[in-house]
Amino acid sequence: MAQYADVIEIITPGQAAPGSRVDITVRVKNTYSNVISIMVGGALEYGVSPWPGIDFAENWANVDSAAVHAFGGSFIMPDRRVTIHAYSYWYGADGYWYYDDELTKSVDITAAPEPSISEFRIADFIKV
Template sequence: MAQYADIIEIVAPSQATSGNRVDITVRVKNTYSGVISIMVGGAMEYAVSPWPGIDFPDNWANVDGGAICSFPGSFMMPDKRVTIHAYSYWYRSDGYWYFDDELTRVVEVAAAPQPSISEFRIVDYVKV
């Protein structure tokens, strides 16, 4: 259980096609009574090392006590199942970010759509 920056949800699709961008949102609740700075980070676990990161363009915010803040991010879907690891941190007046919480979510690889084959006709050409 988080001390101050409780990750309550990772919003992500259950499946994504390999090579496509996957948009996610990490929702974090400030469980402290006053305003604190909260930061998020994330990585993807899928049998490669080191784990590739998730891009969060705006990865921190000052969050009112009891409020929930949404942090949008994205990654490129690899060719295998991914476990998203989201992390939360809170900032203390001593100038350091402190790790607080972690939540995971799995995204499966979706089958690539099959190209449709249009019906075509072979036309006999006659030489004149």
């Protein structure tokens, strides 16, 4: 259980096509009695080492007591199922970030849709 920065949810699709951009939102709740700085991080586990990171546009914020902050990010879907690891940290009065909580969620792979070719007639393109 988190001490101050509780990772409460990872929002992402349940499946994605290889090579596609996958958007992710990590929601973190401040459980402290005052405003604190919260940082988020993330990595993808799918059989490669080191685990690739998740790009977050904003990776830290000052969060009011009992408030939830949503951190948005993205990653490129690999060619296999991936487990997302989202981490939270809180900033101490001593100037250090402290690891606090983690949550995981899996994204399955889906086949990319086949491109479709529409049937057309030459007569549709010739003006008479």
